[in-house]
Amino acid sequence: MKTKIAVLGAGSWGSMLAAILNENGHTVQLWTRSAAQAEELNQQHTNEKYIKNYTFPTNLRATTDLETALTDATDVLFIVPAQATRSVAADVAPILQKLDLKPHLIHGSKGLETTTxxxxxxxxxxxxAPEQRESISVISGPSHAEGVAQHDPTLVTVASDDFDAATHFQKLFMNDYFRVYTNSDVIGVEFGGALKNIIALASGALAGLGYGDNSRAALMTRGVAEISRLGVSFGANPLTFAGLSGMGDVIVTATSTNSRNYRAGYQLGQGIPLADVIANMGMVIEGIATSQAAYDLAQTTGISMPITEAIHAVLNQEETVPAAIHALMTREGQTENG
Known part of the structure; x- marks a missing residue:
C-alpha cells in the first residue's frame, strides 16, 4: 500500500520517520520552516544539526510551503514541538479545507500544552475539524532517532481510538528494524511519552552530581509510579505504563546522552543555570514546559507527584538540585503501592 504522507517537522525524529516511510516505499513530503534546512535536505541529503553523519534518501524532498507538503496527502504526521502543535495545526486546517482533503492524522510530539x-x-x-480528518493517532515509545539511523532494532506503539487507524499506521511504518505495536489507550501513551521527559531531566541531574545506578534505578521506578498515578486518574490503563510508551520510554530517555532532557538535567546537576542550559542545547527541551503542565495537573487533581514537584522547584529556582534530592529522600515514609 503506497500513500502520500506529509511529515510536518524536520527535526531529528521527524526527518528520521520521514526516511523510514520513504524507505518503505511511500511518497513523503517533509515540511520545515527553515529554507536553509530544506535546501540542505534536498541538495546534500543531510540534516546535520539534528542527525550527524547520516545520508537521507535522495528522493525524500523537503519544502517550506505547507500547501505543497499537504497536496494529495492521505496521511499527515505532526512532529513539531508540543507547544507549536496548535499553531501548525491551525495553519493546516484551512489548507485541508481548500484542498478538500480528509487525511489520517498522527503525531509524535511528547509533551502537554502548557496553557491548557x-x-x-x-x-x-x-x-x-472532524470533517477535515479521518482519524487521530499517536506514535510513541523508546526510540532515539540516532539509533534508528543505524537500523538499531526499535519497537514503538501507535495508539488510536480507531483500531483501523492504528493498524493503518502500523503497516505504513513497520519494517525489519522498526517494529510497531497497536494500542487503544491514547491517554496512557500520551501521558507516558510526555511525562518521561521530566524523569529524564531528574536522571540527568543525578548523573551530573555523580550519583550512580542505584539512584537512577530508583528514580525511574518511582517516576513510572507517579506518571501512572496521574495517567490513571484521567482514564489511562495502568498496564500501558509498564509498556513501550511507559517504562520503555523512561529507560531510553533517562539513561542516554542522545536524550536532550537527560543532557539538560546533567548540566543542571553540574550547577549550570537553566538559561545557559537552554542556550547550550539549541533545540527544544520538552521536559521543561511539560514539567509546568504536569505540576499544575498534580496540584489541581491532588495526585502525589514528588519527583515532578522537585524538578518544578529546581527549574523555577526555588531549590537547588542537591536540596531537592535531600527533600525527596527525607520525605515521610510511604507504602510502595500507595
Whole structure:
C-alpha cells in the first residue's frame, strides 16, 4: 500500500520517520520552516544539526510551503514541538479545507500544552475539524532517532481510538528494524511519552552530581509510579505504563546522552543555570514546559507527584538540585503501592 504522507517537522525524529516511510516505499513530503534546512535536505541529503553523519534518501524532498507538503496527502504526521502543535495545526486546517482533503492524522510530539494542559491529540482534535480528518493517532515509545539511523532494532506503539487507524499506521511504518505495536489507550501513551521527559531531566541531574545506578534505578521506578498515578486518574490503563510508551520510554530517555532532557538535567546537576542550559542545547527541551503542565495537573487533581514537584522547584529556582534530592529522600515514609 503506497500513500502520500506529509511529515510536518524536520527535526531529528521527524526527518528520521520521514526516511523510514520513504524507505518503505511511500511518497513523503517533509515540511520545515527553515529554507536553509530544506535546501540542505534536498541538495546534500543531510540534516546535520539534528542527525550527524547520516545520508537521507535522495528522493525524500523537503519544502517550506505547507500547501505543497499537504497536496494529495492521505496521511499527515505532526512532529513539531508540543507547544507549536496548535499553531501548525491551525495553519493546516484551512489548507485541508481548500484542498478538500480528509487525511489520517498522527503525531509524535511528547509533551502537554502548557496553557491548557491538554494532550496533543486533544489539541489536534480542537484545531482540525472532524470533517477535515479521518482519524487521530499517536506514535510513541523508546526510540532515539540516532539509533534508528543505524537500523538499531526499535519497537514503538501507535495508539488510536480507531483500531483501523492504528493498524493503518502500523503497516505504513513497520519494517525489519522498526517494529510497531497497536494500542487503544491514547491517554496512557500520551501521558507516558510526555511525562518521561521530566524523569529524564531528574536522571540527568543525578548523573551530573555523580550519583550512580542505584539512584537512577530508583528514580525511574518511582517516576513510572507517579506518571501512572496521574495517567490513571484521567482514564489511562495502568498496564500501558509498564509498556513501550511507559517504562520503555523512561529507560531510553533517562539513561542516554542522545536524550536532550537527560543532557539538560546533567548540566543542571553540574550547577549550570537553566538559561545557559537552554542556550547550550539549541533545540527544544520538552521536559521543561511539560514539567509546568504536569505540576499544575498534580496540584489541581491532588495526585502525589514528588519527583515532578522537585524538578518544578529546581527549574523555577526555588531549590537547588542537591536540596531537592535531600527533600525527596527525607520525605515521610510511604507504602510502595500507595
Amino acid at each position: 494542559h491538554l494532550r496533543i491529540s486533544q489539541v489536534l482534535a480542537e484545531t482540525i
